[in-house]
Amino acid sequence: MGAAFAMTLRRDLLIALRRKSDAANVLLFFVIVASLFPLGTGAEPGQIRAMGAGVIWVGALLASLLSLPRLFAADAADGTLEQMLVSAQPLAAVVAGKIAAHWLTTGLPLALIAPLLGLQYGLPADALAVLLAAVLIGTPVLSLVGAVGAALTLGVRGAGVLAAILVLPLCVPALVFGAGAVTASLSGLDPSPHLSLLGALLAVSLVFGLWASCAALRVALD
Amino acid sequence: MFSALYTYASPQAFYPLAGRMIPWFASAAVLFAAAGLYVGFFVAPTDATQGEAYRIIFLHVPAAWMSMFIYLVMAGWAGLGLVLNTRLSGMMASALAPTGAMFTFLALWSGALWGRPTWGTYWVWDARLTSELILLFLYLGFIALKEAIEDPRRADRASAILALVGVVNVPIIYFSVQWWNTLHQGASVSLTAAPKMAATMLAGMLLMVLAAWMYSIAVSLARVRAIILERERDAAWVREAVA
Numbered sequence: 001m002g003a004a005f006a007m008t009l010r011r012d013l014l015i016a017l018r019r020k021s022d023a024a025n026v027l028l029f030f031v032i033v034a035s036l037f038p039l040g041t042g043a044e045p046g047q048i049r050a051m052g053a054g055v056i057w058v059g060a061l062l063a064s065l066l067s068l069p070r071l072f073a074a075d076a077a078d079g080t081l082e083q084m085l086v087s088a089q090p091l092a093a094v095v096a097g098k099i100a101a102h103w104l105t106t107g108l109p110l111a112l113i114a115p116l117l118g119l120q121y122g123l124p125a126d127a128l129a130v131l132l133a134a135v136l137i138g139t140p141v142l143s144l145v146g147a148v149g150a151a152l153t154l155g156v157r158g159a160g161v162l163a164a165i166l167v168l169p170l171c172v173p174a175l176v177f178g179a180g181a182v183t184a185s186l187s188g189l190d191p192s193p194h195l196s197l198l199g200a201l202l203a204v205s206l207v208f209g210l211w212a213s214c215a216a217l218r219v220a221l222d
Numbered sequence: 223m224f225s226a227l228y229t230y231a232s233p234q235a236f237y238p239l240a241g242r243m244i245p246w247f248a249s250a251a252v253l254f255a256a257a258g259l260y261v262g263f264f265v266a267p268t269d270a271t272q273g274e275a276y277r278i279i280f281l282h283v284p285a286a287w288m289s290m291f292i293y294l295v296m297a298g299w300a301g302l303g304l305v306l307n308t309r310l311s312g313m314m315a316s317a318l319a320p321t322g323a324m325f326t327f328l329a330l331w332s333g334a335l336w337g338r339p340t341w342g343t344y345w346v347w348d349a350r351l352t353s354e355l356i357l358l359f360l361y362l363g364f365i366a367l368k369e370a371i372e373d374p375r376r377a378d379r380a381s382a383i384l385a386l387v388g389v390v391n392v393p394i395i396y397f398s399v400q401w402w403n404t405l406h407q408g409a410s411v412s413l414t415a416a417p418k419m420a421a422t423m424l425a426g427m428l429l430m431v432l433a434a435w436m437y438s439i440a441v442s443l444a445r446v447r448a449i450i451l452e453r454e455r456d457a458a459w460v461r462e463a464v465a
Contacts, residue, residue, distance in 0.1 A: 148387060152380050156370045165366055166384060169359035172352075173394075204390075212387050215304075219379040 312378025
């Protein structure tokens with residue numbers, strides 16, 4: 001089981017490494033979206049500081065959505081996914097490996113660049129630390145929930161938009177608690193309840209997201 | 223008991239049964255609605271603080287309750303179909319979804335019209351309002367996924383998984399007014415305590431809830447009959463039934 005997880009993780013990371021521009025484009029999209037907001041709303045320092053966390057979170061949400069087709073679609077197209085399904089290895093381990101690789105190539109870079117964007121929004125240092133922590137805990141949730149959406153819409157016409165419609169409402173709690181942690185820290189409150197809830201959300205989506213992705217893949221390739 | 227359940231799990235057997243049940247539930251809905259509206263508009267007293275504006279609860283509360291309840295029933299049917307692989311379950315789930323979405327929309331809309339005179343605003347980003355809005359998105363996502371997949375069996379199973387994942391939202395809506403300090407008032411009615419409202423108001427509201435419930439059943443049965451005909455259109459019995 002561990003071997004299947006490690007093999008899939010290694011394989012998907014290797015593929016991502018050989019197509020560096022895919023991951024880089026998602027990151028670039030994130031930076032551009034976050035830079036557009038002050039241009040659209042006006043860059044009054046108090047205002048952009050107040051909305052910074054929300055904008056960065058929405059940007060991260062959209063960026064991780066854009067990268068969802070990479071998760072299963074290519075493997076489904078060339079038949080690899082079908083082989084993974086019929087192999088003796090547990091599907092959950094394989095899917096967990098793919099989701100982990102997706103997070104390492106999408107969520108982790110997003111989390112690492114988020115404090116830099118926070119700096120542009122004038123967030124103070126302690127809020128930046130909270131932002132980094134929140135995005136680090138929250139992006140795996142986005143990958144897990146996103147995997148469900150990607151698996152459900154596999155091979156369906158208009159899959160991209162449909163996956164977004166399915167995934168975005170389910171990601172709202174992550175957005176609320178993730179941005180809430182930073183807002184709490186900005187107003188001098190303790191951000192740890194928000195971070196704890198975000199952690200609880202990660203635990204729940206680890207169980208349900210993995211189960212639902214596997215079930216959805218079985219349905220899609222039946 | 224169980225043999226009857228097995229019999230009616232087949233769309234062919236359920237189709238005439240649903241046809242026979244529709245008039246009963248439809249007339250019950252009309253009767254309850256007439257009684258509820260009479261009690262609500264002519265018997266129930268004017269509210270001390272909200273005046274006449276409160277009377278929208280006779281629409282708002284039933285719609286809000288049904289929006290959550292129908293989601294649970296829909297997810298229950300969807301889960302049953304996923305586990306037992308029965309065809310009718312998926313059809314029931316798809317028949318319930320539009321009615322649930324309609325009630326969710328109605329709850330939001332009537333809530334906005336109620337919010338304007340009492341809170342001074344149509345919309346606030348309050349936990350309960352927002353989670354009800356997410357419920358609407360979940361219904362629409364369920365319908366969209368079902369529409370997008372050509373093969374009806376695959377559509378049933380894929381949307382069943384989505385419905386089950388979305389169930390998490392229902393307790394969040396229900397308990398949001400307890401968990402967060404919000405503008406939306408807490409529950410006035412509970413099973414464990416005396417209701418915090420006049421008896422006639424409560425009676426009118428419960429009659430309207432029953433009306434909404436009966437209406438949902440009647441409409442879903444009518445819709446599931448249409449779905450059965452569409453899905454089983456190549457079967458001989460459908461040709462006979464339609465001819």
